[in-house]
Amino acid sequence: MSQGNSAVESESKQNDDTIDFGYKQVKKEEKVELVADVFNSVAQKYDIMNDLMSFGIHRIWKRFTIDASGARKGQKILDLAGGTGDLASKFSQIVGERGQVVLADINHSMLNVGKEKLNNKGIIGNINYVQANAEALPFPDNHFDLITIAFGLRNVTDKSKALASMFRVLKPGGRLLVLEFSKPTTESLSKLYDFYSFYVLPQMGQVVANDSESYKYLAESIRMHPDQDTLEQMMVDVGFEQTTYHNMTGGIVALHRGFKF
Amino acid sequence: MPAIQVVTSAIELAVNQALDWSLNKEQALKPLAGKNCIIFIQEVEQALIFNFSASSIYVKADVDAQYATNPEDETPSILSDDECWISLSIFAIDKLKQNSQMTKLIKSGQLDFAGDLSILQALSKLFDKLELDLEEILSKYLGDVAAHNVNQIGQKLVSDLAHHADLLKHTFADAALDEKKVAVRSILVANYCDQVTELKSGFDRAEARLNLLANKLSELNKATANQSLNNKSHK
Numbered sequence: 001m002s003q004g005n006s007a008v009e010s011e012s013k014q015n016d017d018t019i020d021f022g023y024k025q026v027k028k029e030e031k032v033e034l035v036a037d038v039f040n041s042v043a044q045k046y047d048i049m050n051d052l053m054s055f056g057i058h059r060i061w062k063r064f065t066i067d068a069s070g071a072r073k074g075q076k077i078l079d080l081a082g083g084t085g086d087l088a089s090k091f092s093q094i095v096g097e098r099g100q101v102v103l104a105d106i107n108h109s110m111l112n113v114g115k116e117k118l119n120n121k122g123i124i125g126n127i128n129y130v131q132a133n134a135e136a137l138p139f140p141d142n143h144f145d146l147i148t149i150a151f152g153l154r155n156v157t158d159k160s161k162a163l164a165s166m167f168r169v170l171k172p173g174g175r176l177l178v179l180e181f182s183k184p185t186t187e188s189l190s191k192l193y194d195f196y197s198f199y200v201l202p203q204m205g206q207v208v209a210n211d212s213e214s215y216k217y218l219a220e221s222i223r224m225h226p227d228q229d230t231l232e233q234m235m236v237d238v239g240f241e242q243t244t245y246h247n248m249t250g251g252i253v254a255l256h257r258g259f260k261f
Numbered sequence: 262m263p264a265i266q267v268v269t270s271a272i273e274l275a276v277n278q279a280l281d282w283s284l285n286k287e288q289a290l291k292p293l294a295g296k297n298c299i300i301f302i303q304e305v306e307q308a309l310i311f312n313f314s315a316s317s318i319y320v321k322a323d324v325d326a327q328y329a330t331n332p333e334d335e336t337p338s339i340l341s342d343d344e345c346w347i348s349l350s351i352f353a354i355d356k357l358k359q360n361s362q363m364t365k366l367i368k369s370g371q372l373d374f375a376g377d378l379s380i381l382q383a384l385s386k387l388f389d390k391l392e393l394d395l396e397e398i399l400s401k402y403l404g405d406v407a408a409h410n411v412n413q414i415g416q417k418l419v420s421d422l423a424h425h426a427d428l429l430k431h432t433f434a435d436a437a438l439d440e441k442k443v444a445v446r447s448i449l450v451a452n453y454c455d456q457v458t459e460l461k462s463g464f465d466r467a468e469a470r471l472n473l474l475a476n477k478l479s480e481l482n483k484a485t486a487n488q489s490l491n492n493k494s495h496k
C-alpha cells in the first residue's frame with residue numbers, strides 16, 4: 001500500500017504538460033485551479049480539521065519550526081502559503097514593531113480567513129497580506145531574513161520554480177524553512193499512517209466538513225510529495241547551502257532548512 | 262516527538278493563564294512588552310526564551326543551543342539591547358520572585374547573568390505578582406525532558422522500546438537516590454516509562470490487527486480471482 005518514493009517515479013514518468021494532482025495526472029495549467037477549489041472548500045473549517053486530523057500535533061510541529069527559525073526582533077519574514085496564519089501570528093509577536101511579517105497565499109479565501117483571525121487576535125500593524133503564487137513571488141531580490149512555507153509546497157505545481165523564487169527574495173544570510181508531510185521512517189508506522197489517511201481521514205472530512213474529496217486529495221498529495229532526501233536535493237539544486245532536515249513524528253512530517261549565503 | 266516543544270507550550274499556557282487571572286494584566290506586562298528574557302535551566306541544559314508582548318507571553322525553546330553559554334563570553338554578543346540572559350538551577354527558579362535578592366544571587370554565583378538588569382527586575386516583579394509556582398511547573402515537565410534526552414542517546418543503542426523503558430526506570434531511580442540535584446521525580450519517570458510501554462503494546466496490537474486485515478484482504482482477493490476464473494471456465 002505504501003507509495004514509496006512515488007514522487008520521483010511520477011516526476012520521471014509524467015510528460016512535460018501534465019502534473020500530479022493527488023494520484024491523478026492533470027494538465028499543468030489545471031492544477032492551480034484544482035488546488036484552489038480544494039482550499040476554497042476547506043477554508044472555513046481548516047483550523048478545526050487541522051486539530052482533529054493531527055490530534056493537535058500540528059501545533060507542536062509548527063512550534064518546532066518557529067524554534068528553528070532563529071527569528072529575531074526587527075526582521076522581515078515571509079510566511080508563504082500561510083493560509084490561516086498560525087506561523088505569521090507568532091512571527092508578528094517575535095519581530096515586534098520594528099519588524100515586518102508578510103502572510104502570502106495564492107488563495108483569497110484562505111487569506112481572508114487568516115486576516116480575520118489575526119485581526120480578531122489584535123495582531124495588526126506589522127503584518128501585511130499578499131495574494132501571491134509561490135512560483136513567481138512579487139517581492140524584490142534579497143528582501144526577507146526568513147521564509148517559511150508550512151504544508152504548502154506539495155500543493156505548488158512547479159516546486160523547483162517556487163524554491164528558486166524563494167531563494168531570489170531571501171537576503172544573503174537568510175534561511176528557508178519548509179515544513180511538509182514526508183515519508184515515515186519505519187514500515188509499521190507507514191502502514192498505520194496509510195490506513196489512517198486513506199480510510200479515517202476522508203471519513204472525518206466528510207463528517208466534519210462535509211467534504212471527503214478534499215481530504216482524499218490531501219492524503220494523495222502527501223504520498224506524491226518528494227521524500228526527505230529528494231526535497232533536500234531540490235533545495236541544493238536552486239542554490240541553498242547548509243541544508244538539513246529534521247524528521248518529526250517518525251518522519252510523517254519533516255522540517256527542511258537551508259541558507260542563502 | 263520533539264518533547265521540548267510540549268514543555269514550552271505547557272509553560273506558555275500556564276503563565277498566560279496566570280496572567281489572565283491576575284488583575285491588570287496589561288499593566289503587569291507593560292514594562293516587559295517587546296523584551297526577551299532567556300532562562301537557561303542548568304539541569305536540562307536547555308534555554309527557554311520568554312518573549313513578551315503587550316498582551317501575552319510566548320515561550321520558545323533554544324533548539325540550536327545558541328544560549329547554552331553566557332552570550333557575553335562571545336564577541337560580538339548575540340544579545341540585543343532588549344534582551345537578558347540568566348542561567349540557574351531549577352531549584353533557584355522561585356528565588357527569581359525575590360527582587361531584593363537578585364544581586365545577592367548573582368554575586369553568590371547561584372545565578373549567571375548577562376544583558377539588561379532592568380529586564381530581570383521587571384521579570385522578577387511579574388513572577389512575584391502571578392499566582393504561579395514556577396518550580397512546580399518546570400519540574401513537572403523536566404522529567405519528560407530529561408527522559409527524552411536519554412531517550413535520544415539511547416535510540417542509537419536500544420531498538421526495543423520496552424527494554425529501553427526498563428533501562429530508563431532503573432537509571433533514573435538510581436540517579437534520584439544518588440543525587441538530589443537530578444531534577445527528575447522518579448514517579449514521573451516511572452509514569453513516562455509506563456506510557457512508553459503502553460504505547461508500544463498499543464502499537465504492536467494495531468500492527469498485528471493491520472497484518473491480519475491485510476492477510477484477510479489478500480485471501481479475499483484470491484478467492485474472488487478464483488471465482489471469476491471458475492465462472493469463465495464454466496462459460
Ligand SMILES: C[S@@+](CC[C@H](N)C(=O)[O-])C[C@H]1O[C@@H](n2cnc3c(N)ncnc32)[C@H](O)[C@@H]1O
Binds near residue numbers: 085104132
Ligand atoms: C495546507 S494549507 C497550509 C496553511 C498554513 N501554512 C498552515 O500550516 O496551516 C496550504 C496552503 O497553500 C496555499 N497554496 C497552494 N498553492 C500555492 C501556491 N502556488 N502559492 C502560494 N500558496 C499556495 C493554499 O491556498 C493553502 O492556503
